[in-house]
Amino acid sequence: MPATAATPFDGALIGGRYRLGGKLGKGSQGEIFLARDEKTKEEVVVKRLTPRGTWKSFELFEREAKVLSQLRHAGVPRHLATIEEPPGTFNLVMARAPGENLRDLSARRRLSEMELRDVLVRCLEILDYLHTRVPAVVHRDIKPSNIVRAPNGVCSLVDFGGVLDAARERGGSTIVGTFGYMAP
Numbered sequence: 001m002p003a004t005a006a007t008p009f010d011g012a013l014i015g016g017r018y019r020l021g022g023k024l025g026k027g028s029q030g031e032i033f034l035a036r037d038e039k040t041k042e043e044v045v046v047k048r049l050t051p052r053g054t055w056k057s058f059e060l061f062e063r064e065a066k067v068l069s070q071l072r073h074a075g076v077p078r079h080l081a082t083i084e085e086p087p088g089t090f091n092l093v094m095a096r097a098p099g100e101n102l103r104d105l106s107a108r109r110r111l112s113e114m115e116l117r118d119v120l121v122r123c124l125e126i127l128d129y130l131h132t133r134v135p136a137v138v139h140r141d142i143k144p145s146n147i148v149r150a151p152n153g154v155c156s157l158v159d160f161g162g163v164l165d166a167a168r169e170r171g172g173s174t175i176v177g178t179f180g181y182m183a184p
Contacts, residue, residue, distance in 0.1 A: 009036040014091050015083040018046060030061070035093070037080075044080060047092040047161075058090070064160045065092050067137055075126035075156045097156035102144035115153075122155040123147060138164040 011020025011033070021034040021043075030049035037044050051058040068079035078095040085091060102119065105111070111119070123142075130137040139146075140162040148156045 007034055009034075011035075013038070014046065014085050014093070015081060018044060018081070018083075018091075018093055020046060030057070034096070043096045045077065045094045045096050047094070049090045049092075050088060051090075060161055061090055061092065064163055067163045068092070068094065068160055071130075071133075071137070073126060073129045074154065075122065075129070076160075077156060077158055097148040097150075097158055099148045099150035099154070099156070101158075102147045102149060104145075105149060106144060118153055119147065119149060119155055122153070123157065126155070126157045140164055 007021045009019040009021040013019050014035070017038055018035045019038055021036060024032040024034050024045065026032070030047050033046045033048065035044050035046045036042070047061075047064075049057060049061045065079065065082045068077065069082075071079075077097050079092070080095060081091075081093040083091045083093065102111075127139075130139065139157060139160060141159060142157070146157060146159045148158055150156075
């Protein structure tokens, strides 16, 4: 569902501040909602997770919140809050990246070679920021639906649900990514 100014914000109030609106999507880590910050009246994004069965999804959710809270780049959604409400449901509140994801944009129209080069350069700038941090941050799920392009050309990399914080201990066997976009 594309986010629009007409989206009603009539869902639950989280943390006494964030009013849920329409669902933007559903992924392996939970559901994504458009929400309104009742204090600033700005639109934000809320990723909701209710762990079921295994704790792996919660571990990835926790890692995403931790890593996002440490990042400061115009091309990465800003972490605003992590709230457990209601009990057992975890909410990650992030600034909303303006624009449309590349999957939806390219389904609507063909991007010119110049636009594609611009997207590539802007995404490489974001990756340079992430990979040159100490410790490095690896996104692990770069695909058209996780790149948002604003009308002015500014790009954002979203969905850090599979992020790898390179400072963590080596080992493990978690496969994260989307087949067709991840390395073999």
